[in-house]
Amino acid sequence: MATENDFLTFVAGVLDVAPESISLNTAYESIPEWDSVMQLRLTLEISAEFDVEIPVDEIADIKTLGEFYKYVKDK
Amino acid sequence: MRIALLSNVTVEVLAGMLKKGHAIWTPPGFGSWMETALSPSDDLKAFDPEAIFLMLDSSHGRYDALSVPNAVAALESSFPGATVVAPDLEDLADEVGSFYDEGMWKLGSMPWSMKGLRAIKTEIERLIGAMKGDRKKVLALDFDNTLWEGVIGEDGVAGIKPFTEFQKEIKALKDRGVLLVALTKNNPADVEPVWEDDRMALKKDDFVELRIDWNDKADNLVASARALNLGTDSYVFVDDNPAEREQMKALHPEVAVPNFPISIRRISRLYFPAFRLTEEDKRKTEQYHAEAARRNYGAGLTAEEYLKGLEIWTEIHLIREDEIPRVAQLSQKTNQFNVCTNRYTEADVRRFMESPDHLVVTLHAGDRFGDQGLVAFVHVCNDEICDWVMSCRAMNRRIEYTVQEWVEKALRERGFSKVKATWRKTLKNAPVKELFERFGFTKTNETEETKNYERILA
Numbered sequence: 001m002a003t004e005n006d007f008l009t010f011v012a013g014v015l016d017v018a019p020e021s022i023s024l025n026t027a028y029e030s031i032p033e034w035d036s037v038m039q040l041r042l043t044l045e046i047s048a049e050f051d052v053e054i055p056v057d058e059i060a061d062i063k064t065l066g067e068f069y070k071y072v073k074d075k
Numbered sequence: 076m077r078i079a080l081l082s083n084v085t086v087e088v089l090a091g092m093l094k095k096g097h098a099i100w101t102p103p104g105f106g107s108w109m110e111t112a113l114s115p116s117d118d119l120k121a122f123d124p125e126a127i128f129l130m131l132d133s134s135h136g137r138y139d140a141l142s143v144p145n146a147v148a149a150l151e152s153s154f155p156g157a158t159v160v161a162p163d164l165e166d167l168a169d170e171v172g173s174f175y176d177e178g179m180w181k182l183g184s185m186p187w188s189m190k191g192l193r194a195i196k197t198e199i200e201r202l203i204g205a206m207k208g209d210r211k212k213v214l215a216l217d218f219d220n221t222l223w224e225g226v227i228g229e230d231g232v233a234g235i236k237p238f239t240e241f242q243k244e245i246k247a248l249k250d251r252g253v254l255l256v257a258l259t260k261n262n263p264a265d266v267e268p269v270w271e272d273d274r275m276a277l278k279k280d281d282f283v284e285l286r287i288d289w290n291d292k293a294d295n296l297v298a299s300a301r302a303l304n305l306g307t308d309s310y311v312f313v314d315d316n317p318a319e320r321e322q323m324k325a326l327h328p329e330v331a332v333p334n335f336p337i338s339i340r341r342i343s344r345l346y347f348p349a350f351r352l353t354e355e356d357k358r359k360t361e362q363y364h365a366e367a368a369r370r371n372y373g374a375g376l377t378a379e380e381y382l383k384g385l386e387i388w389t390e391i392h393l394i395r396e397d398e399i400p401r402v403a404q405l406s407q408k409t410n411q412f413n414v415c416t417n418r419y420t421e422a423d424v425r426r427f428m429e430s431p432d433h434l435v436v437t438l439h440a441g442d443r444f445g446d447q448g449l450v451a452f453v454h455v456c457n458d459e460i461c462d463w464v465m466s467c468r469a470m471n472r473r474i475e476y477t478v479q480e481w482v483e484k485a486l487r488e489r490g491f492s493k494v495k496a497t498w499r500k501t502l503k504n505a506p507v508k509e510l511f512e513r514f515g516f517t518k519t520n521e522t523e524e525t526k527n528y529e530r531i532l533a
Contacts, residue, residue, distance in 0.1 A: 016095060037087040040183050044088070044176070048189035056178030 002050055007069050014038075014045045024066035042068060050075065076203055079124040079157075081108040083136035085185040092196050100124060108138075112146035115153050124154060125422050126206060128199060129161035134168070134175055135186040151351055155399065156422035158206045158351065162198055163344045170194075170341065202348055207418055208407030211331060211346040212305060214248060215296060217314035218259040218266065218287075221335070222277065228265045232272055242276035244339035249281050252356030253347050254363065256284040256299050258312065263287045283363040292319055293326040303363065304467045306410075311346045313337065353401040355448040365445035366468060372444070382472060385442040389474050391481045394435040394452065399424045401449045402437065405464050410503040412451075412465040412475075414496070414510060432457055434485060438478050440469055451475070453482050460496040463510065470506065479514050487532045495519075496528045 002010075004024065012019040015033040028034055034042075039062070043054050050072045054062075062068055078093065079100040080086045090099040100122040102111050108129065111119065127150050131138050143161050150159045168174035174191035187195065204210075219226045222242060225235035249255050255277070259266075266287055270279045279285070284302060286295040292314075300307045308329035314320055315335045324332050331346055343349070355362070373381045394402060399421050406419040419427075427433040438451040451465035451474075460482070465475060486494055496511050498504075500523070508526075512518070516528035 037091060037183075040179065040185060041088045041091050044179065044189040044192065048193075056182050059182060 001075065002072050004069065007050075007072055008065070010049055011042065011046070011065060011068070014042060022065060024064065024069055026065045028063050046072065077122060077125045078199075078203075079119060079122065079127045080130055081111050081127065082130040082132070083108055083138045084130070084132045085183055086130055088183075088185055089130070089187075089192055089195060092192060093199065096200075098122075109142060109146060112149050115150075120153075123422070124157045125420050126203060127154060127157050127159045128202075129159070130195070131161055131164065132186050133165060135180050135184075155396070156420070156425045158421070160202055160348060160350065162195070162202060163340065164195070166338075166340050166344050167194055167198055205348050206350065206420070210348065211253075211311050212309040213254045213256055213299075213303070213311065214245065214342070214347075215256040215258040215299070215310050215312045216245070217292075217316065217319065218257065218261060220315040221313060223269075223275075227269060228261055231265075232268045235269070237269075237272065237274040237276070239274055239276050241339060244343075246276050246281060248339065248343060248347055249360060250357065251347075251349060251352055252359045254284075254303065254359060255282045256286065256296075256303075256310075257282050258286050258292050258295055258299070258314075260289050260292070261287050280364070281360065283360055283367075291322075293323055296323070296327065296330065311342065313342070351400055353404055353449075355401055355404075358448070362445065362447060362468070365447075368444050369442070385444070385472070387440065387442045387472055387474065389477055390439040391436060391478055393485075394424070394428050394437050396428075398437055398449055399428065402435065402452045405449070405452060405466060406462065409464045409466060410501065411467050411506045412463075412470055413501075413504050414463045414507050415461060415499045416501045416504060417462055427454060427456075434482075434489075436478065436482050436485065438465070438469075438474065440472070440474055451478060453478060455482065455486065455494075458486065458491045458494050460494060463496075463507070475510070476514070483530075483532055491532060493529055493531050496530075498526045498528075500524045 008022060009019050012022055015022065015038065017031065017033055022031070028039065039059065043059050046052065046068055047054050052071045052075045054071050077098045080090055081102060083106055086101055090101050093099050100119060102108070129143065129146060131143065147159050147161060150157070168191065171190060171194040173188055174194065175186050176188035176191070179188070180186045216222060223235040223237040227235055245255065269275060284299045286299055296310060296312065297307060300310065307327055311331040311333070312323050313333065313335060320332050320335070323330055333342065333345070369385070372384070376384065403419050403421040403424045406417060410416070424435065427435050434455040436453045437449055440447050440450050447469060450469035452462070453460060454462035483494060496516060498508060498511060511528040514530070516530040518526055519529050520527040
């Protein structure tokens with residue numbers, strides 16, 4: 001299983017921000033990089049990278065990186 | 076690179092993925108790609124794209140395929156400095172698999188899966204490489220069971236079945252500048268009658284080189300490359316025989332050897348992307364035939380007699396609007412007669428043309444065997460020659476002296492009393508190592524990699 005650290009490093013790469021600038025508490029629209037388009041991209045990138053299924057109807061409810069990480073952790 | 080993405084679906088996610096290496100412009104909303112193509116917004120004009128990609132999706136989005144060429148032509152005319160491409164996403168989807176994501180389509184009008192998006196990103200990067208000159212020039216073709224079904228040496232013309240449609244598509248590639256070379260193991264006498272057959276869409280004249288014998292195909296490919304003055308890395312080799320393909324791959328990894336069968340649609344997408352064509356592109360096969368006639372003519376003559384008998388003519392002038400694509404293309408493709416090997420986009424060339432500090436001089440040449448088109452350009456910035464580039468097919472005809480005289484005269488008229496120049500070593504530009512010495516320049520500095528020169532303009 002991917003550690004929290006692996007996950008955040010990967011997500012930082014997608015967001016194109018420094019890994020230390022984000023945490024599992026980072027919330028949707030709390031940083032300029034994470035807008036609704038990025039929400040789609042994060043879903044796709046995380047699903048592909050960690051081989052997890054994120055159901056489309058749950059995407060709108062994901063508000064923090066921790067909630068994305070939950071899918072990876074629970075895999 | 077400055078890239079504009081026009082589409083009939085949402086491309087924001089894709090744009091986000093490309094942002095790291097490029098500046099990306101996307102239109103507000105989607106579906107307005109045709110309107111944008113026909114009357115570009117001021118916003119897009121201000122962005123000044125170097126490449127415009129029409130990302131047209133037919134799986135979920137709708138568009139009229141017949142209108143695409145019009146859109147491309149309209150964009151090319153509004154943005155003369157940009158390369159406009161509509162990547163073949165259907166063929167890419169077919170190659171990659173698992174290309175689409177229904178959920179994403181419902182959620183954000185974005186049809187592609189992560190796998191699809193990554194493939195599109197790679198495709199775009201590949202096309203950008205091709206725009207910078209990284210592309211193939213020659214399609215080398217086997218005959219038996221590749222251009223027709225059957226073995227002509229055994230079945231005869233009557234016994235074979237030409238793949239007429241396949242051949243027509245190959246001919247279309249040829250018509251936009253791809254050179255065709257026959258690379259086939261047959262008795263030449265067995266093949267000869269096939270050219271008379273109506274079922275053959277390809278005719279003998281469509282090939283610039285016919286290597287029909289029992290030699291090793293790898294050797295024949297090298298010989299053909301030498302005859303055409305091209306690198307073997309410009310070749311794509313298509314053969315139904317896996318043993319021939321494997322041998323070519325082992326001996327010449329730089330040659331592209333796709334699996335067989337393969338559609339011309341895919342060959343076209345992978346190796347010969349259709350960008351804006353120059354006049355020189357369309358007439359390329361003709362020009363290579365003229366070149367062969369020249370070589371035959373030269374046999375037995377001294378260099379002096381040969382050059383005199385060719386009746387060479389030249390036309391030299393400052394660059395004109397319609398020459399921009401060809402000058403960019405020459406800068407991209409020319410490796411031998413190229414003193415500094417700067418690679419330019421059409422936008423770069425346009426900038427030089429419009430700047431009062433730059434001078435771009437073009438040379439058109441021809442002889443009794445035909446018009447060679449725009450074969451050279453010289454780019455001067457203030458009093459320094461930044462580029463001296465000439466197509467290999469115009470080399471060894473001493474016309475560079477005529478051009479240099481013209482350039483120096485133009486500089487004198489602009490009030491310059493001396494001109495500087497540089498030669499920068501590359502793997503392939505040895506032919507111009509002494510160019511400026513021949514022009515009468517004085518060396519001011521020399522290292523292993525560069526030489527600087529100067530010449531007083533009398």
